[in-house]
Amino acid sequence: MAGNNILDFEKPLLELKDKIEELQSFMDEKGIDLSEEINRLKTRAKNLQREIYANLEPKQILQIARHPERPTTMDYVDYIFDEFLELHGDRRFGDDKALIGGIGTIDNMPFTLLGHQKGKSTKENLERNFGMAHPEGYRKALRLMKQAEKFNRPVIALINTPGAYPGVGAEERGQAEAIAVNLMEMSDLKVPIIVVVTGEGGSGGALGIGLGDKIMMLEYSYYSVSSPEACAAILWKDANKAPEAARALNLTSADLLRLGIIDEIIKEPAGGAHKDPQQAALLLKQAILKTAKQLKQLSVEELLERRYHKFRKMGIYTVTSKTKNLNNVQSNS
Known part of the structure; x- marks a missing residue:
């Protein structure tokens, strides 16, 4: 994810992904098995992304x-x-x-x-x-x-x-x-x-x-x-x-x-x-x-x-009594 183009509401997700990358680098460097923790964070990130994008405000969709x-x-x-x-x-x-x-x-x-x-x-x-x-x-x-x-x-x-x-x-x-x-x-x-x-x-x-x-x-x-x-x-x-x-x-x-x-x-x-x-x-x-x-x-x-x-058929309209009366006048004239 390019840092300059991260949207405000995506920042919690970015923090999780950065943490995953940090743990992955540490595991590769030290040879310590952190796969369970990494998988747990990946699942959490996936769920968080789903939750964020299921509840977007119109301004965020923009x-x-x-x-x-x-x-x-x-x-x-x-x-x-x-x-x-x-x-x-x-x-x-x-x-x-x-x-x-x-x-x-x-x-x-x-x-x-x-x-x-x-x-x-x-x-x-x-x-x-x-x-x-x-x-x-x-x-x-x-x-x-x-x-x-x-x-x-x-x-x-x-x-x-x-x-x-x-x-x-x-x-x-x-x-x-x-x-x-x-x-x-x-x-x-x-x-x-x-x-x-x-x-x-x-x-x-x-x-x-x-x-x-x-x-x-x-x-x-x-x-x-x-x-x-x-x-x-x-x-x-x-x-x-x-x-x-x-x-x-x-x-x-x-x-x-x-x-x-x-x-x-x-x-x-x-x-x-x-x-x-x-x-x-x-x-x-x-x-x-x-x-x-x-x-x-x-x-x-x-x-x-x-x-x-x-x-x-696009659009919704209502007919008021005033409109009905006007239509009647026009049809009778």
């Missing part, structure tokens, strides 16, 4: 979702795809490195892949704009989705972004319009769309590639209309209230499955995807292939009808 060592879209491509060709540019302005796309095969099944791309270092994050796409990124995604439709390839969208880039240049080039057009086009795309939130699912930046036939989340990811920090700043004028906002936003995978916003939670390795990226990728691959095979059984008409009803 920490895992934002972990600097969490696998990126390209990491998953390397693990999952048999072959992959990245495609560039929106044919209007330029190539956005914060949102990548391309074509490839998984177990000989062709797919078009879209995904937000963060960096692993400060330099890479600056190059990738911390995974915050510009309008040309969303227009590139749309170009590739229309290409997928032409060649009858299912689309995979991997979401991991704090949000769409809010800079002046992005707004001047039509950030909101690009996202809105994507939502409209994805609602009627005639091939299966599989969406997975792999880390951060922030606001319109996530929605720009987030309308799909099946929406899944990795266990320790989040999906929200706003970051907790932004929400706290807007509601309370105090970003320090972010933990309170995180609870109120219902942004965890468990919350969103209960509310019917997502369809499935993909389990992560113990301690999160960054602890075992290869195993995390295997679990993601299994979920994608299972879903793709199910969706490919549907006709285009069935696919679009199901997609329409999926989003129509």
Whole structure:
């Protein structure tokens, strides 16, 4: 465990692991059998990890979702795809490195892949704009989705972004319009769309590639209309209230499955995807292939009808007596 990237709530676990390593070194050096004590501590560490991760607060899940060592879209491509060709540019302005796309095969099944791309270092994050796409990124995604439709390839969208880039240049080039057009086009795309939130699912930046036939989340990811920090700043004028906002936003995978916003939670390795990226990728691959095979059984008409009803039934509302009276007035006029 890299000391610089240990999360606060993991520190008791780190102390146990350090103790195990200390005893192991002492046993090797002195030739004294401490295996019983070491095994006891390993069992205790395993139980402690299970207990910690079974009772995480939303703010702690956010920490895992934002972990600097969490696998990126390209990491998953390397693990999952048999072959992959990245495609560039929106044919209007330029190539956005914060949102990548391309074509490839998984177990000989062709797919078009879209995904937000963060960096692993400060330099890479600056190059990738911390995974915050510009309008040309969303227009590139749309170009590739229309290409997928032409060649009858299912689309995979991997979401991991704090949000769409809010800079002046992005707004001047039509950030909101690009996202809105994507939502409209994805609602009627005639091939299966599989969406997975792999880390951060922030606001319109996530929605720009987030309308799909099946929406899944990795266990320790989040999906929200706003970051907790932004929400706290807007509601309370105090970003320090972010933990309170995180609870109120219902942004965890468990919350969103209960509310019917997502369809499935993909389990992560113990301690999160960054602890075992290869195993995390295997679990993601299994979920994608299972879903793709199910969706490919549907006709285009069935696919679009199901997609329409999926989003129509989201949300809960109540009809008040005032609303009923207003409806009656409108129907009688």
